[in-house]
Structure formats: structure tokens, C-alpha cells
Amino acid sequence: MNKHKTILIISSFFAVIPCFTQNPGFPVKTVIQFLLVVLILSGCSKSDIAKSSQVLAKVDDKEITTSYFERQIKNLPESVQRLSLEGEGKRAILEGMINREILYKEAVKRGINKDAEIKRRLEDMEKELVISTFIQREFGSRLMVEDKEVQDYYNTHINEFKNREEIRISQIIVSEEKDAGDILGKLKEGKDFGALAAEYSVDKPTAVRKGDVGYFTYKMLPAEIRDIVFGMRTGEISGPYKMPDGYEIYKITDRRTVSYSFEQVKNAVKLQLIDQKIQDSLKALLDDLKKDMKIQINESLLK
Known part of the structure; x- marks a missing residue:
């Protein structure tokens, strides 16, 4: 250059x-x-x-x-x-x-x-x-996690890392249900999923990758969609689903069975353990703080 x-x-x-x-x-x-x-x-x-x-x-x-x-x-x-x-x-x-x-x-x-x-x-x-x-x-x-904790978790959850079935997902996220319907129509006409993701998806980090989100196991998917999405065939498109980020359309682009060594997943496991410690500590703190606070929720507005 x-x-x-x-x-x-x-x-x-x-x-x-x-x-x-x-x-x-x-x-x-x-x-x-x-x-x-x-x-x-x-x-x-x-x-x-x-x-x-x-x-x-x-x-x-x-x-x-x-x-x-x-x-x-x-x-x-x-x-x-x-x-x-x-x-x-x-x-x-x-x-x-x-x-x-x-x-x-x-x-x-x-x-x-x-x-x-x-x-x-x-x-x-x-x-x-x-x-x-x-x-x-x-x-x-x-909230520090020692290497021994990471190794112990890997050893006791070895089945999570051996012969693990994963699916590769691409997604399109839009803010309005009507927009999702329009995109589904374009997909039925044979338009390219990746091109539509790049043009219309509001999730810019994945839009620039033509919707590619990467590989997921069954447990990594949100509970409300994991049964449907993990059961999809390679090349199949499904949605839209109303999710926190908007209306989401998914495509399965690959399915594989893979095993991971400790070194391959060490950093990811460490982050997972830190995350769990944070969640546990936050829950305990929030439970304690809520005792001294008056919280009111208008349930009728949530329906």
C-alpha cells in the first residue's frame, strides 16, 4: 500500500x-x-x-x-x-x-x-x-476467575464441548412488522438473503456481514425460538419473530458437529464464569436494595 x-x-x-x-x-x-x-x-x-x-x-x-x-x-x-x-x-x-x-x-x-x-x-x-x-x-x-476454575468447569462439562451440534445463522432485523413482511415477500421472489440483510437490517454489525451471526448451540439460542430455529434445515428461512431488537428473520446457512479443546474455549469459558458471578452478585445486591425502595408498576400498561 x-x-x-x-x-x-x-x-x-x-x-x-x-x-x-x-x-x-x-x-x-x-x-x-x-x-x-x-x-x-x-x-x-x-x-x-x-x-x-x-x-x-x-x-x-x-x-x-x-x-x-x-x-x-x-x-x-x-x-x-x-x-x-x-x-x-x-x-x-x-x-x-x-x-x-x-x-x-x-x-x-x-x-x-x-x-x-x-x-x-x-x-x-x-x-x-x-x-x-x-x-x-x-x-x-x-469477580476474578482463576485458570483452575476454568479448567474445572471444562472438565466437569466436557459433554458441552465434545461432538457439539451447532447451526450457523444469518438474520435480518427490522423495526416494523410490515417491513419484515415486505422482506419475506422479496425472499419468496428469490431475492438473496445476504443482499437484503445488508440493505435493510437495522443491526449494522451483522448487516455488513450480510446477516451472518455465526454458530450457535441449542442452549445459546433465546428460549422462545430455540426449538423452532434449531430444528430448521440448512437453507431454510423462518420468521418474522418479535424479539427485543425488533422483528427478526432467520436463515440457517450451515450445520455441523464439532469438538473443542480446552485451549480453544478457555477465554470464552472464563467470560462465561465472570458473567455468572456478576449476575449472581447483582441479583443479591438488587434484592437487598429493593428492600429500601418503593417500586410501583402499572400492570395494565404492560398488557
Whole structure:
């Protein structure tokens, strides 16, 4: 890759990222929230604070410090980080950051930051970050999982990892039932599932993969759909199903039987055990906190 392409890729990558997309929507899984906060807290060292007085660039009165610059590089995908080490790579990243500040200042000038939807999303993000930080501080030191615990779990649940039947799922998620019906109509006409997922699915991380979600065991699927979906044949399409994220349409693209060694699943099992500890600790805490709170639910509005 030549120097000009490197500059273009990195600069464009940085110029178009809104400040809040580095934490897109905040994860649903509590364990991911916990790990996110650990990463955030561990990323602020004394050396960062010391370097913060060194101004690398300014856009009007906005300073871009060396510590901020280095943190932004660390937030980039590894492939782009490697590009930043090539020739003019760092300058390209800085130019991208300058462009982002220019765009931000113009957006603020036009009052975009006062938009009600922006404020709502920021409030939601703040709440999630506060909760995540609370969880980390409350349980962080008590929720470590030792390697022996992981090995013991693998040994006592060996049947979960040997000759395991899995299905590969692609999905299309839309917000409205009518849209789901329209997409089913297109599928019946012979339209490509992946192309429709890329065009219409509101779940962008899977949309860019043409709907591919990966492999799942029976137990990994939501209880309300696992019997139907796991019983589908390869190539079969089913749905729509009303789920928390919207109306979902599924296609089974592969079915396999596979065995996993301890090394292959060690990290996944560790996360699973951490997640379980978090859930157990949170339940105990919530049960205790609820004793001192008055909670009222209008059941008629839930029907």
C-alpha cells in the first residue's frame, strides 16, 4: 500500500467517527459492560496525565494533546494501528482528528448538540457508564476467575464441548412488522438473503456481514425460538419473530458437529464464569436494595 492510500484510509477513518461511536449503544451483556469499564479505567496512566500538557495541535482554542492522540490510536482497529506506523501514518491520523474537530465545531455552531435525540442518547450513555463503573468498583476485585476454575468447569462439562451440534445463522432485523413482511415477500421472489440483510437490517454489525451471526448451540439460542430455529434445515428461512431488537428473520446457512479443546474455549469459558458471578452478585445486591425502595408498576400498561 502506498503512502497516499495510507493517509487517505486513516484520515477518512478518523474524520467520520462521531465521538460517541467508540462506545456504540453500550453492550447489553453486563459482563461486556464490566470489561469495558476495566479497559477504560486501566487506560489512564500517570504518564498520560504528565503528557497531557504537551499540545500536539490546536483547532481554534481546542487543544489536541499527545496523550489524547495516543489514546485515539489505541482505539483504532489493529490493522489501522499498523498503518499509523508507516511513513506519514501518524500525520494522517492527526489530520483526521483535526477534521473531526472542525466538523464538530460546525455541528455545534448549527445547534446539532442541542437536538433532543442527541441529548437523550447521551443521557442513556451516561447512565450506562455510571452503572458499569459502579459494578466494576463494587465487584471488580471479587469477580476474578482463576485458570483452575476454568479448567474445572471444562472438565466437569466436557459433554458441552465434545461432538457439539451447532447451526450457523444469518438474520435480518427490522423495526416494523410490515417491513419484515415486505422482506419475506422479496425472499419468496428469490431475492438473496445476504443482499437484503445488508440493505435493510437495522443491526449494522451483522448487516455488513450480510446477516451472518455465526454458530450457535441449542442452549445459546433465546428460549422462545430455540426449538423452532434449531430444528430448521440448512437453507431454510423462518420468521418474522418479535424479539427485543425488533422483528427478526432467520436463515440457517450451515450445520455441523464439532469438538473443542480446552485451549480453544478457555477465554470464552472464563467470560462465561465472570458473567455468572456478576449476575449472581447483582441479583443479591438488587434484592437487598429493593428492600429500601418503593417500586410501583402499572400492570395494565404492560398488557
